[in-house]
Amino acid sequence: MLPIPVKSDKSMCSQGTRGRGHRRFAGRTKAVAGMAGVAALALTAAACGSSGSSSNGNPGQAQGKAGGTYTILANAAFGVADPAQNYTLEEWQLLIDTHDGLVQFKRVGGAPGTEIVPDLATAIPKPTDGGKTYLFHIRKGIKFSNGQVMKPSDFVRTFERQFTVPGPTSFYSGIVGASKCSTKGCDLTKGVVADDNAYTLTIHLTAADPEFLDKLALPFAYVVPGNTTLKLTGNDVPPGTGPYKWESYNPNSEAVLVRNKYFHVWSTDAQPAGYPDKIVEKYGQTISDEVTAVENGQADEVFDGDVIPADRLSELNGAQYSKQVHVNALTADWYWALNTKTAPFNNLKARQAINFAADRNAYVKIGGGPSLAVPTCQVLPPNFPGYKPYCPYTAGSDHTKWTGPDLAKAKALVKASGTKGMKVVVNSTTDETGKALAAQMVSDLNKIGYKASTQLLNGSIQYPYIQNSNNASKWNVAYSAWYQDYPAPSDFLNVLLGCGSIHAHSDASPNIAEFCDQSIQTQMTKAENLSVTDPTAANNIWATVDHAVTDQAPWVDMFNPKQIDFLSKRVQGYQWNPQWYILIDQQWLK
Amino acid sequence: MAIALTESAEPPAQAPDLPPEVSGRSPWALAGRRLWRNRIALSALVLFLLIILVCLAAPLYAHDIAKVNPFVNNLNGTTIIDGHKVPLMQQGGGILKLGETPLGPTWHISNYFLGADQQGRDVFARVLYGGRSSLEIGIGSAVICCVIATIIALIAGYFGGLVDAILSRLMDVIWAFPVYLLAISISTVLLTEQSGLSIGPLHLVATSLWLPTIIIAFIYLPYVYRPIRGHVLSVSEKEFVQAGIAQGASDLRLIFSDILPNVISVVIVLLPLMIATTILTESALSFLSIGVQPPNASWGTIISDGQDLLYTRPWVAIAPGIMIVLTVLALNVLGDGVRDALDPRAKLRVEG
Numbered sequence: 042m043l044p045i046p047v048k049s050d051k052s053m054c055s056q057g058t059r060g061r062g063h064r065r066f067a068g069r070t071k072a073v074a075g076m077a078g079v080a081a082l083a084l085t086a087a088a089c090g091s092s093g094s095s096s097n098g099n100p101g102q103a104q105g106k107a108g109g110t111y112t113i114l115a116n117a118a119f120g121v122a123d124p125a126q127n128y129t130l131e132e133w134q135l136l137i138d139t140h141d142g143l144v145q146f147k148r149v150g151g152a153p154g155t156e157i158v159p160d161l162a163t164a165i166p167k168p169t170d171g172g173k174t175y176l177f178h179i180r181k182g183i184k185f186s187n188g189q190v191m192k193p194s195d196f197v198r199t200f201e202r203q204f205t206v207p208g209p210t211s212f213y214s215g216i217v218g219a220s221k222c223s224t225k226g227c228d229l230t231k232g233v234v235a236d237d238n239a240y241t242l243t244i245h246l247t248a249a250d251p252e253f254l255d256k257l258a259l260p261f262a263y264v265v266p267g268n269t270t271l272k273l274t275g276n277d278v279p280p281g282t283g284p285y286k287w288e289s290y291n292p293n294s295e296a297v298l299v300r301n302k303y304f305h306v307w308s309t310d311a312q313p314a315g316y317p318d319k320i321v322e323k324y325g326q327t328i329s330d331e332v333t334a335v336e337n338g339q340a341d342e343v344f345d346g347d348v349i350p351a352d353r354l355s356e357l358n359g360a361q362y363s364k365q366v367h368v369n370a371l372t373a374d375w376y377w378a379l380n381t382k383t384a385p386f387n388n389l390k391a392r393q394a395i396n397f398a399a400d401r402n403a404y405v406k407i408g409g410g411p412s413l414a415v416p417t418c419q420v421l422p423p424n425f426p427g428y429k430p431y432c433p434y435t436a437g438s439d440h441t442k443w444t445g446p447d448l449a450k451a452k453a454l455v456k457a458s459g460t461k462g463m464k465v466v467v468n469s470t471t472d473e474t475g476k477a478l479a480a481q482m483v484s485d486l487n488k489i490g491y492k493a494s495t496q497l498l499n500g501s502i503q504y505p506y507i508q509n510s511n512n513a514s515k516w517n518v519a520y521s522a523w524y525q526d527y528p529a530p531s532d533f534l535n536v537l538l539g540c541g542s543i544h545a546h547s548d549a550s551p552n553i554a555e556f557c558d559q560s561i562q563t564q565m566t567k568a569e570n571l572s573v574t575d576p577t578a579a580n581n582i583w584a585t586v587d588h589a590v591t592d593q594a595p596w597v598d599m600f601n602p603k604q605i606d607f608l609s610k611r612v613q614g615y616q617w618n619p620q621w622y623i624l625i626d627q628q629w630l631k
Numbered sequence: 632m633a634i635a636l637t638e639s640a641e642p643p644a645q646a647p648d649l650p651p652e653v654s655g656r657s658p659w660a661l662a663g664r665r666l667w668r669n670r671i672a673l674s675a676l677v678l679f680l681l682i683i684l685v686c687l688a689a690p691l692y693a694h695d696i697a698k699v700n701p702f703v704n705n706l707n708g709t710t711i712i713d714g715h716k717v718p719l720m721q722q723g724g725g726i727l728k729l730g731e732t733p734l735g736p737t738w739h740i741s742n743y744f745l746g747a748d749q750q751g752r753d754v755f756a757r758v759l760y761g762g763r764s765s766l767e768i769g770i771g772s773a774v775i776c777c778v779i780a781t782i783i784a785l786i787a788g789y790f791g792g793l794v795d796a797i798l799s800r801l802m803d804v805i806w807a808f809p810v811y812l813l814a815i816s817i818s819t820v821l822l823t824e825q826s827g828l829s830i831g832p833l834h835l836v837a838t839s840l841w842l843p844t845i846i847i848a849f850i851y852l853p854y855v856y857r858p859i860r861g862h863v864l865s866v867s868e869k870e871f872v873q874a875g876i877a878q879g880a881s882d883l884r885l886i887f888s889d890i891l892p893n894v895i896s897v898v899i900v901l902l903p904l905m906i907a908t909t910i911l912t913e914s915a916l917s918f919l920s921i922g923v924q925p926p927n928a929s930w931g932t933i934i935s936d937g938q939d940l941l942y943t944r945p946w947v948a949i950a951p952g953i954m955i956v957l958t959v960l961a962l963n964v965l966g967d968g969v970r971d972a973l974d975p976r977a978k979l980r981v982e983g
Contacts, residue, residue: 329942351730351749352943358725366727403706407749410722410731471920473939477704477750480925484704494838495925496822605729 105614105629111317113625114331115344118292118324123274124260125199125206130622131346133260135298135322138315138626139186140263140281143177143196143242144254145311148624150616152424155528157254160311161191161264161282162242165254172249172573177242184303185266186286193235193242195267201227203261205271212256217245227271251573255527258620284315284626296322315626316614329353332607336362341609341630345622349605351409357607367606368412369617372422373524374533375408377482377597378507378553380517385460385491392594394454395518396434397447398489400481404599407477414600416443419591420533422601426576427530427568427583431591451489461490468507468516470500478520478599486518493518505548510555518597519553528619529572530583535565538590556595561586658973662896665972672968679961682954686762693756696741701760702926705751710734710743719743719751732943745946748936757928758950764929765955768840768922769910772847777898777905779848780855785886785894787856788863799860802853810850811915817846818921838924843916847909855901862894869893896973903966907959914955930955 119131124140127133137148145160147153159165162177169176183191203213204222213219217232234243246253256262265279278287285298298320306314326334328347334340336356343349349357357366379386379395386392401416408414415423418432436445455461465486469479479495486493496516498506506512507519526532536542540562542552568582591598606623608615611631616624656664666672693699708719723730733747736754745754787798805813822837835841866872867890875885910930916922917931925932930951937948 350939350942352732352940354723354730355725355732355943358723358727358729360725363726366729368727368729400707403704406706406720406731409729412723412728413730473749473936476920476925476936480750481704481706483926494836496837497920497924498822499819499920502819 105316107314107316107629108318109630110319110321111342111612111625111628111630112340113320113322113342113344114326114334114340114347115322115324116326116328116331116347118296120292121273122276122278122287122290122296123206124263124265124278125202126208126273127260128208129346131322131344134621134623134625135285135287135296135320136260136263136278136281137283137621138285138320139278139283139287139298139301140260140265141283141312142257142259142262142264143179144258146258146618146620147310148313148618148627149310150618150624152619154618154620157258158308158310160308168249168253170245172251173246175244175246175253177244179240179242180307181240183282183305183307185280185282186301186303187266187280188303189266189280191264191282192237192267193240194237195235195264196242197229197233197235198267198269198271199262199264200233201229202265202269202271206273208261212259212261215246215248215250215253217247220247249573251569252527252529252531255529258527283312285320292324295324313627316629317626320625332356335365335607335609338609338611341612342623342625343607345604345606349607354409354605357605362607365608365610365612367608367615367617369604369606369622370415370422370424371524371602371604372425372528372619373522373602374417374420374422375404375414375520375522375599375602376420377599378519378521379595379597380513380519380554381595382513382555383517385458385463385465386517388458388460389593390454390458391460393434394451394458394489395486396451396594396597397454398451398485399434399597399599400446400485401443401599402445403481404478407474407481408600408602413603413605415603416600417598418443419587419598420538420596421530421583421587422525422533425525425530425533426528427580427587429584429587431588433592434594446485448488455489455491463491465491465493465517466496466515467493467518467520468496468498468503469520470503471497472500475500475503475520482518482520482597507553508550509548510543510545510550513555521553522602525619530580530587531565531569531572534583534586534590535569538595539565554595556590556593558589558593561589561593564589658896662969662972666968669968669971672965672971675961675964675968678957679965682762682958682961683766686759686766689756689759689763692759693753697744697753697756698741699743699753699756701752701756701928703752705747708751712737712742719747733940733947735944736946745950746944748933748944748947749940750936754933754947754950757933758930758954761928761930761933761951762954762958764840764923764927765910765913765917765931766958768844768847768913768929769906769958771840771844772851772909772913773902773905775844775848776851776909777855777902780852781859781891781894781898783852784856784859784863785890788860789867789882789886789890791864791867795860802856805850806853808850810912813850814846814912814916815919815921817849818843818916821846822921822924838927840923840927843913843922847912847916850912851905851909855898855905858901859894859897862897863890866890866893900966900970900973903962903969907962907966910955910958910962914951 115131119127119129121127122132124136141160143160143162144157144165147156147158157165161180161183163180164178166176168174179193185191200213200216204219204227205224207224216229218229219232232245263281265281269279276290276292278290280286284301284304286301288297288299290296300318328343329350331343331347332349332353335343356362379392381387405411405414405416418434421428430441432443433440435443436447467479467482469475476497479497483493483495507516507521523533523537537551538556539552540557542550543555543557544550564582564586568579568586571582572579612628613631614628616627618624693701706720709716710719717734719734720731721734722728723732733749733751734743735746737743743753748754783798787795821842872885872889875889913922913929914931917929918935920935923929923932933951934948940947
């Protein structure tokens, strides 16, 4: 499982970062493979997310005109393009336009965009055999962009490539036969059974997986021709079935998508036709230059994984450009993980003390101000399944929202914990935001009697560093951020704070705080199992878990961020999908 | 009348017509005189001393004039401008109100003269404190580097043979690494070692200024070692050294009494140039966040702080940049002057 972030584009969710001037969106990259367990994996999944309401979005299918070239500017390319390996939102935003899976997140803006709809399958099957078997009926008459007819057996090779190509294999490690797969070879004929005559595909799992359909909606599971090599294709993207095809990809210059002449619409929910004739993503400019180019109409979009520098925001606030800006709340969390294995934060009162002392208003300012960040005390973000507002670490008596720090309570707790005067190492990143956050945390800690110092690491090093238990003795408080993979509470609570997410001596151990409470874990397992049959009851349990975890204070939650999209004047039909962010091909050009 | 003749009464003897007496001057005196005549170099020296003086006054400015703590976040802070209370971090305007912009320069010496940075800290006070760090590290590392390199060069050049080969190859190994790559590698390793670095009785923690000082001194060792070793080799062949050997002088005496005084001028010429180089290196490392660590500041870290504010608050980056330019320029000009002064073939006219 586990995702391993590596910096990446924003996208990917999990662990990400962003913010005014910052960020790492954890992208993950594959490499992770193998790692851990599934669950986590899941996390990685969907692209990170977001969601939220689009302040300027235009949900719903709009009528526009086809044609033109839509140009995106991205600071950096997304690495190797093979869809079995790439784990970045940057490529996934393009892959959803060129490839299809059995199922898909509904291709619309707003909350309906988290709904799973059938894509190459004719319908979403109900699992049988205790949730371990899925029978899909596959649509007929669909061709790949090379003219080859798409058949159910193509999926067998698609899933086998998940294991032969180094990548986040844990997403699909529950398929029968997957445990014997490796980069040397894979035989999933017993786990993924194709019938090209009946046009059916049956997937057998070793155990029920309530998030399996979510995982099938990720680009890893998008079908490629059955004769595709089992080895890494590098920067050659195998043909897909979507409305566009990859004409070229050069990480040093650009990616170009053109129309797939074999495409026809079979489901407007899953894969509607796109508007632009051509989609070009260019790499290499600074983000500030990207903003200037879009202002000047030389490009259409600043890639939404590129965080617009703080000092360019004042331009966007002006009347000249404000209509081209879209702000959306992200289902994401920026937080400090407290090292629960070493003093002082192996003491509950000490953890609660810094939660009371944390000046979340200051963190919000670092995050771009109240228009771009909302203070929080709990793990689950607003508008997320299981979310019920809760903030016990605030001044005042209203425990549903944070209003200010309570230093008196914090100092009393420090005194009671017997940890006053201890040295505390605050680990963060070397970018401006990371430094500012660290400085604020040091200030918060010193106010209540600790002797805090900073430890700043490059963003690409810091995330694996703080995950690895070998380094646990070297820090006490570590900055991190998490962006949803898909809209499931387990993607935050179990992945980031579950006992099963602690992997000793691994760079992919997302439970950074190494927090493990067996009674809470029991509740999480119960909620996961219940989510298949009774999502409402499950979400109620998740809400309880969220509050219980918050009371145990393994983190200092800072804020939930928002996302800025900046488009050129000629772009129409903007839609914000919680899973994929901007729906690129659903926009048209004036 | 008798005239008593006394010696004193004798008319003074006619002095022979000799050229006026010329007092001997040491090479150092001559060099000093040459330097004194070089007004440009002297101006550079004055400028450098002035910069040092201003930076040394940083605590005075911060505590008694601006009354700020430039090392602590002040995101929720305010100040008074023209009788109005103004937040140090100002939310964006317009329709969207995106972002937070720090207070700009007030140009009032006692009140955020150069404005605030992204953490609400007084930029001018940080520039002064940053100068202390940059100069301490720059001068410290250059001095350490020159002293150690000179000692190694004396040993290698004097003894020659296997000793020279081993020491020179060690220097070559250091030289083989690109300067910044080596510095970044060492810094990254040492900064993540929370227990710090121990060198004998000396224990350094990650936030210590000694850490970048030692790292920078280390990476420049071969650059100073090479020219000094060359001079040592040359001087070692001179007759007066051979004479010393013939007289049975000890190695230490020959090295420190005969050779060192004859190569020290090379070190002195190199020193200001090395200080300029090490200040630039410190700034570069700090800009990359692997030099001076928070809460300390240096000119490099302040430029790094300001790079995200170039459009709206350019002075955050420009001010330390100007200080670096002035310091390095002064040191380079001074270094050229010192070189000219110590060079016996210098064409500077030295008036009697």
